[in-house]
Amino acid sequence: MPPRKAAAKRPPPPLNETNGRQIKKAKTVKVVDNLFQRHPNPLADGADDHGIVLRNYYPPEMSNARARAYASGEIPRPIDELYAALQDTSGKRKSVKVKDAVVHWFKMDLRLWDNTALAHAGEVAKKAGVPLICMYLVSPQDFEAHLRAPVRIDFMLRTLAVLRQDLAKLDIPLHVETVEKRNQIPDRILELMDEWGASHLFANMEYEADELRRERHLVRHLSGKGKSFEVVHDTCVVPPGRLQTGSGKQYAVYTPWYRSWVAYIHENLDLLEQFEPPGRNPESARNKFGHLFDCPIPGAPKNKALCDEEKRRYQKLWPCGEHEAVKRLESFCQERIGGYSDARNIPAGNGTSCLSVHLASGTISARTCVRTARDRNKTKRLNGGNNGIVTWISEVAWRDFYRHVLVNWPYVCMNKPFKPEYSNIAWSYNEEHFVAWCEGKTGFPFVDAAMRQLSNIGYMHNRCRMIAACFLAKDLLIDWRKGERYFMEHLIDGDFASNNGGWGFSASVGVDPQPYFRIFNPLLQSEKFDPNGEYIRKWVPELAGIEGKAIHDPYNRGAGDEARRTGYPRPIVEHKACRERALRAYKQGLENAM
Numbered sequence: 001m002p003p004r005k006a007a008a009k010r011p012p013p014p015l016n017e018t019n020g021r022q023i024k025k026a027k028t029v030k031v032v033d034n035l036f037q038r039h040p041n042p043l044a045d046g047a048d049d050h051g052i053v054l055r056n057y058y059p060p061e062m063s064n065a066r067a068r069a070y071a072s073g074e075i076p077r078p079i080d081e082l083y084a085a086l087q088d089t090s091g092k093r094k095s096v097k098v099k100d101a102v103v104h105w106f107k108m109d110l111r112l113w114d115n116t117a118l119a120h121a122g123e124v125a126k127k128a129g130v131p132l133i134c135m136y137l138v139s140p141q142d143f144e145a146h147l148r149a150p151v152r153i154d155f156m157l158r159t160l161a162v163l164r165q166d167l168a169k170l171d172i173p174l175h176v177e178t179v180e181k182r183n184q185i186p187d188r189i190l191e192l193m194d195e196w197g198a199s200h201l202f203a204n205m206e207y208e209a210d211e212l213r214r215e216r217h218l219v220r221h222l223s224g225k226g227k228s229f230e231v232v233h234d235t236c237v238v239p240p241g242r243l244q245t246g247s248g249k250q251y252a253v254y255t256p257w258y259r260s261w262v263a264y265i266h267e268n269l270d271l272l273e274q275f276e277p278p279g280r281n282p283e284s285a286r287n288k289f290g291h292l293f294d295c296p297i298p299g300a301p302k303n304k305a306l307c308d309e310e311k312r313r314y315q316k317l318w319p320c321g322e323h324e325a326v327k328r329l330e331s332f333c334q335e336r337i338g339g340y341s342d343a344r345n346i347p348a349g350n351g352t353s354c355l356s357v358h359l360a361s362g363t364i365s366a367r368t369c370v371r372t373a374r375d376r377n378k379t380k381r382l383n384g385g386n387n388g389i390v391t392w393i394s395e396v397a398w399r400d401f402y403r404h405v406l407v408n409w410p411y412v413c414m415n416k417p418f419k420p421e422y423s424n425i426a427w428s429y430n431e432e433h434f435v436a437w438c439e440g441k442t443g444f445p446f447v448d449a450a451m452r453q454l455s456n457i458g459y460m461h462n463r464c465r466m467i468a469a470c471f472l473a474k475d476l477l478i479d480w481r482k483g484e485r486y487f488m489e490h491l492i493d494g495d496f497a498s499n500n501g502g503w504g505f506s507a508s509v510g511v512d513p514q515p516y517f518r519i520f521n522p523l524l525q526s527e528k529f530d531p532n533g534e535y536i537r538k539w540v541p542e543l544a545g546i547e548g549k550a551i552h553d554p555y556n557r558g559a560g561d562e563a564r565r566t567g568y569p570r571p572i573v574e575h576k577a578c579r580e581r582a583l584r585a586y587k588q589g590l591e592n593a594m
């Protein structure tokens with residue numbers, strides 16, 4: 001492991017916490033208001049016909065009434081069901097005696113440093129003097145259901161190889177195996193635990209509904225077999241559910257939520273304290289579990305595999321593993337964080353950290369990011385002092401915010417917009433337009449540059465994500481969920497909560513309080529954020545020879561001949577007319593809302 005600055009150490013927090021929430025017994029849902037019916041608007045058929053709801057895995061789009069029943073707690077939220085399982089089994093789990101080994105299950109937390117569940121598992125193993133075994137289960141069906149991008153899977157598999165090496169230095173084995181059917185995961189875990197003689201399993205919580213429901217089932221299932229499964233908060237700096245408005249509700253608006261987030265951390269500074277990696281395993285680990293040290297890392301499933309050229313390219317572009325993550329964080333904090341607030345919106349520059357890939361795979365924790373940035377701030381505060389540092393921390397906070405939203409309004413990961421009344425917009429499913437957008441051939445150079453950046457390097461600058469997403473939803477009036485899906489399928493940092501939040505923001509169907517009539521003008525955005533056209537020239541090489549302001553709109557600024565010669569398309573739509581059309585469609589959709 002790389003040497004780290006001495007981190008304030010803390011013992012792992014108490015287990016079995018329900019995050020201060022009073023857990024009510026799951027209610028039986030009354031069959032009223034179409035709670036069990038699909039979204040009745042015939043316009044919602046698009047969701048089925050255009051692959052928005054993956055019907056192999058999920059039921060049809062739910063009614064707005066059902067989404068609202070989740071929001072009001074009438075239908076129990078997946079996290080509350082998990083808390084209830086933890087609470088119901090608490091006594092039984094506490095009485096489970098440690099046997100021959102303790103197991104940590106890696107998911108999106110592929111690091112040794114500052115990993116809450118791993119720290120717990122390490123402590124329990126050390127206290128009992130038994131080996132710690134780590135495992136990662138590759139689930140092709142989860143990759144499919146969760147639209148995992150091949151580049152993201154490749155990054156994760158490469159990271160596992162680094163992790164295996166680092167763990168081996170501590171005599172800790174990493175068992176990696178593919179479980180073809182996602183519903184076999186709980187039974188396979190039980191089998192492995194039996195094989196290893198382990199009675200304790202630890203994991204960090206993931207907040208998507210599928211994962212929370214799987215963990216709820218597993219807590220009860222393992223408890224029924226005399227084993228203990230501990231699932232703990234780790235991925236957010238402030239665990240979801242901790243921040244409430246004066247009237248005891250969850251925040252649905254970022255700014256007041258952020259103020260509360262900052263105040264809460266300042267009052268609970270232990271939230272920024274980091275966990276050390278687990279200690280070395282006893283010598284018996286290699287004798288007893290020697291075969292696990294040779295466990296190979298499987299390749300990606302066929303439908304998610306990169307070709308060799310892509311593998312080499314992405315390996316160079318996106319070095320993996322937690323050492324790289326720390327290196328990137330430290331160099332960003334030393335060299336660029338001070339200028340972040342000015343530089344972050346210029347996509348041609350190098351003004352942002354590019355840490356999202358690491359945060360998404362968990363090769364670094366958000367805690368470590370916030371703490372490292374804060375420590376560089378002379379004020380040692382999150383919200384005062386160096387403007388670049390404060391702004392960057394507030395961006396990392398967005399990541400927490402969208403997770404808090406996901407937990408409290410779980411239907412956002414069931415293909416419903418945060419504002420269910422926006423389910424009634426008459427979206428277009430124009431395939432030609434959609435393909436032009438995906439391929440970066442819309443004739444809007446800034447949008448095209450953004451989309452080509454994504455297909456070339458699996459990443460897109462934040463400003464460009466907003467513009468490209470707004471263009472799809474508002475200018476093309478294409479169902480934003482098609483864009484959300486496309487992003488997930490291509491981003492190396494694809495992360496459900498942040499992606500869904502970003503799309504909700506850009507399509508005006510999410511938590512952003514701005515009304516739907518904020519529609520970015522792609523030309524003005526291009527002139528403002530790429531004034532010299534450097535970003536466009538890099539990603540749309542056909543336009544590289546066009547000089548001056550014509551680069552932003554070649555056909556309407558006297559460079560049409562040149563653009564035509566190089567094969568660059570004319571704009572597929574006219575922004576002003578599209579703006580009017582979007583305003584009408586949103587207004588009509590809201591009038592039809594149920």
Ligand SMILES: Cc1cc2nc3c(=O)[nH]c(=O)nc-3n(C[C@H](O)[C@H](O)[C@H](O)COP(=O)(O)OP(=O)(O)OC[C@H]3O[C@@H](n4cnc5c(N)ncnc54)[C@H](O)[C@@H]3O)c2cc1C
Pocket residue numbers: 344352353354355356357359360392395396397398399402460461462463465466469487491493494495496498499500501502503506
């Ligand atoms: C339509 C859309 C889709 C998006 N999809 C994703 C996604 O799938 N995964 C993802 O990690 N981010 C997503 N974002 C947020 C943001 O674009 C990226 O986090 C950011 O571009 C990553 O670059 P960076 O690491 O250099 O960010 P920096 O500017 O250095 O920010 C540091 C970290 O803060 C977090 N962060 C910054 N901005 C946001 C934001 N707006 N929302 C949530 N977290 C943020 C990220 O973890 C990021 O790594 C999306 C935004 C939009 C508008």
